[in-house]
Amino acid sequence: xxxxxxxxxxxxxxxxxxxxxxxxxxxxxxxxxxxxxxxxxxxxxxxxxxxxxxxxxxxxxxxxxxxxxxxxxxxxxxxxxxxxxxxxxxxxxxxxxxxxxxxxxxxxxxxxxxxxxxxxxxxxxxxxxxxxxxxxxxxxxxxxxxxxxxxxxxxxxxxxxxxxxxxxxxxxxxxxxxxxxxxxxxxxxxxxxxxxxxxxxxxxxxxxxxxxxxxxxxxxxxxxxxxxxxxxxxxxxxxxxxxxxxxxxxxxxxxxxxxxxxxxxxxxxxxxxxxxxxxxxxxxxxxxxxxxxxxxxxxxxxxxxxxxxxxxxxxxxxxxxxxxxxxxxxxxxxxxxxxxxxxxxxxxxxxxxxxxxxxxxxxxxxxxxxxxxxxxxxxxxxxxxxxxxxxxxxxxxxxxxxxxxxxxxxxxxxxxxxxxxxxxxx
Amino acid sequence: xxxxxxxxxxxxxxxxxxxxxxxxxxxxxxxxxxxxxxxxxxxxxxxxxxxxxxxxxxxxxxxxxxxxxxxxxxxxxxxxxx
Numbered sequence: 065x066x067x068x069x070x071x072x073x074x075x076x077x078x079x080x081x082x083x084x085x086x087x088x089x090x091x092x093x094x095x096x097x098x099x100x101x102x103x104x105x106x107x108x109x110x111x112x113x114x115x116x117x118x119x120x121x122x123x124x125x126x127x128x129x130x131x132x133x134x135x136x137x138x139x140x141x142x143x144x145x146x147x148x149x150x151x152x153x154x155x156x157x158x159x160x161x162x163x164x165x166x167x168x169x170x171x172x173x174x175x176x177x178x179x180x181x182x183x184x185x186x187x188x189x190x191x192x193x194x195x196x197x198x199x200x201x202x203x204x205x206x207x208x209x210x211x212x213x214x215x216x217x218x219x220x221x222x223x224x225x226x227x228x229x230x231x232x233x234x235x236x237x238x239x240x241x242x243x244x245x246x247x248x249x250x251x252x253x254x255x256x257x258x259x260x261x262x263x264x265x266x267x268x269x270x271x272x273x274x275x276x277x278x279x280x281x282x283x284x285x286x287x288x289x290x291x292x293x294x295x296x297x298x299x300x301x302x303x304x305x306x307x308x309x310x311x312x313x314x315x316x317x318x319x320x321x322x323x324x325x326x327x328x329x330x331x332x333x334x335x336x337x338x339x340x341x342x343x344x345x346x347x348x349x350x351x352x353x354x355x356x357x358x359x360x361x362x363x364x365x366x367x368x369x370x371x372x373x374x375x376x377x378x379x380x381x382x383x384x385x386x387x388x389x390x391x392x393x394x395x396x397x398x399x400x401x402x403x404x405x406x407x408x409x410x411x412x413x414x415x416x417x418x419x420x421x422x423x424x425x426x427x428x429x430x431x432x433x434x435x436x437x438x439x440x441x442x443x444x445x446x447x448x449x450x451x452x453x454x455x456x457x458x459x460x461x462x463x464x465x466x467x468x469x470x471x472x473x474x475x476x477x478x479x480x481x482x483x484x485x486x487x488x489x490x
Numbered sequence: 491x492x493x494x495x496x497x498x499x500x501x502x503x504x505x506x507x508x509x510x511x512x513x514x515x516x517x518x519x520x521x522x523x524x525x526x527x528x529x530x531x532x533x534x535x536x537x538x539x540x541x542x543x544x545x546x547x548x549x550x551x552x553x554x555x556x557x558x559x560x561x562x563x564x565x566x567x568x569x570x571x572x
Contacts (some may be wrong), residue, residue, distance in 0.1 A: 130506035131533065162509060162528075202535040 067077040069245045070487060072322040073154030075146035075259075075311030076424045079115035079303055079411045082123060083149055084226075088428045090410065091436035092459045096287035097411050098301050103266040104273075111278035113286040115303035115412030116264040117142060119223040128220075134204035136216065137183045142306035142417070143174055143213040143221060143261035150257060151221055154310040155322050169254035171225030173244045174308065175236035176261055177416025177474070178268045183207040185267035196285075205404040213261050225253045231416065233474030234376070235333070236260045237307060237418025239400075242331035242480050244311045255312045259420035264304035268415070275345075277380060278302060290413075291440040292406035293387070293448060293455055300378040303412030307420030309427065324487040326427045329467070330363025338476035339370060346382070347473045349389050356393035356471060359481035363467075367394035370402050371465035372435050374426045376473045377406035378413050384447035384471070391451075398450035405438040405456055419472035426470045430486045433463040491571050496545075496564045503540045506559070507533045519561030545571050 079097025095444040101114040124141045180246030211229040218227040237260030244256035279299040282289035312385045336348025407422040471481040509528035546568040
């Protein structure tokens with residue numbers, strides 16, 4: 065029988081909650097984490113709203129020493145906080161930083177979409193251009209190397225299995241979970257910390273603003289700016305944060321009596337090959353449909369068993385196409401379409417962290433028996449009018465929901481899909 | 491600037507990087523920065539930059555190579571500053 069993979073710990077640093085409990089409360093209440101952004105205003109962005117986690121420097125100062133904090137930019141901080149949370153939530157103790165013990169059976173897939181752009185923009189570029197390379201000190205490399213976030217966490221937790229950083233744009237966070245689950249199934253690791261992080265920096269967001277894909281119509285009403293599936297959706301709101309899940313071999317979880325939130329029943333990742341309407345910036349619908357179906361097949365789940373969907377749904381023109389792909393992949397028309405929600409309606413698009421934070425949301429919804437509202441969808445997009453009843457405007461109790469599906473789609477025409485099941489019995 | 495004054499300021503700059511609190515509590519001119527205080531060797535680069543800022547001096551890379559103890563730092567700094 066195939067090795068079963070379960071979720072035994074959750075960690076999250078989101079724009080509307082700095083731990084799973086606060087995040088769940090915000091999700092239930094439909095609380096937005098989007099706010100006005102002074103840097104975007106100062107530097108004349110068209111979009112001047114962003115979704116940024118709050119009070120994270122204080123939290124980081126309680127968790128990490130001064131020496132380490134000096135080398136931790138925003139993505140390092142978010143990723144480290146969420147990873148330590150997930151670790152402790154899984155019932156594990158933080159190891160002695162001066163001890164020699166290494167946990168050879170636990171590794172990490174902690175991805176990022178863009179990486180340490182704040183360090184690049186604030187230090188590397190101005191210091192280098194100013195002829196002051198020497199003044200960069202020793203901490204620039206570890207903050208701009210793509211694998212910096214996973215490397216950071218491996219030191220904090222003495223991880224000795226595979227530790228790496230994946231990157232597949234906005235598919236990154238969900239891909240990390242898929243890859244971690246695969247490693248455990250292959251018998252190569254007992255536990256994997258999986259997820260993604262994205263820093264908060266106008267340097268990360270500038271290129272998206274130039275592409276005109278960020279929302280510029282709601283600068284005076286930040287909480288209304290992220291409007292997935294609405295007719296007035298005018299682009300995504302850039303976000304930041306981290307989501308991390310502790311994946312564990314079921315036998316290991318049972319043996320140590322760990323609390324089990326959910327099972328990763330199935331996973332799939334693929335690429336649309338930039339064909340059939342796909343491109344660097346748009347998904348090939350065939351790739352999306354295949355990815356969702358592959359995850360269902362991997363899970364051994366019939367599409368009729370899906371109780372709700374947490375979509376990618378960024379609040380761009382791609383939302384109606386995504387709904388059409390879900391409908392085709394599941395073979396379920398508007399008349400029997402499951403509830404579908406967008407966590408991005410509250411936290412914006414956290415890029416490389418999105419799939420991970422939204423997976424944490426999905427797991428919290430499954431274990432808590434509810435679906436969070438997809439806020440600001442007051443005017444359904446005309447193309448998805450028929451699916452209107454499936455979009456929750458308020459939190460709904462779903463006590464009997466057992467199976468949920470999450471997907472993430474990224475620039476580069478890459479896709480990932482995860483099927484989670486509420487954990488009932490071994 | 492006296493050596494005592496410099497020692498106090500050197501220790502303050504080293505403190506966030508120290509991983510052996512006991513050695514820090516008993517710090518003296520003979521204390522070895524890497525072996526006793528367990529400062530990560532990569533961070534010496536940042537320590538030297540902080541010395542330059544604190545004492546308004548320049549410390550060429552070749553001078554750094556001969557620094558092993560807290561006392562070596564003090565001597566180097568006092569020599570440059572005076």
